[in-house]
Amino acid sequence: MQRIHTAPGTISPVGPYSQAVVSGHLVFTAGQIPSRASLDDQPDTFEAQVRQTFANLAAILETAGSSLSHIVKVNAYLTDPAQLEPFNNVYREILGHAPPARTTVCVQLWGVSLEIDCVAELINKEPAQ
Template identity: 35%
Template sequence: MIEEIVSDRVAKLDLPLPHGVRAGDYVYVSGQIAARPDGSIVVGDFEAETRAVLDNVQAVVEAAGGTLADVCKVTVFLLNATLFEPMNRVYAEYFTAPYPARSTVLAPLSNPDLRIEIEAVAYLPRR
């Protein structure tokens, strides 16, 4: 059975996707963008954009009852390779060793103002 995960700290966009879903002992966080809870988008400062995205990932994991330490896999989508280093600087503020497995993919994003999107998987065994 799949349960929808909703966080009041993440914008509810008018799209057919949840913030995340729980399937057994795993929580799958949908791709998060730099949207504030009011739906406005963080633009201009890439590190602020990355923090907003990771704050959203964290909010969804916490809504499911976990922390970022429970995240076992992250996929980062970047607009271009020049953003890799600044993304890593901010990423290291949120995750510590042992780091989750990670893939980074260069890809155009759905909104021309967006430069980063992150999805994650957390392992949260039911007690």
């Protein structure tokens, strides 16, 4: 089992958890938010925040040996039901080629408008060392 604490280009976890864990042929990510360098550094528009969150996921998946195109399950947490349509538009741009299974819920989050976690297959199908 491999644990990824902080992928290059992402902020460190704000609690006692790993950004991702590789187990067998799967990568399990922790929830990612639209922050860049710090919690205060987030894009201005919701659509840009969705893109930043996926960029953070991409960095973590790449560090773990996977990619966005190998995602099999997504959990998305939005803070306002009105966000669903713009979220779907960006989601479709990024994962629309072969959309994974997905759960989307509306919740209250701390200082961010969305959070996304996922499960992805390893690209090389070999367990990470």
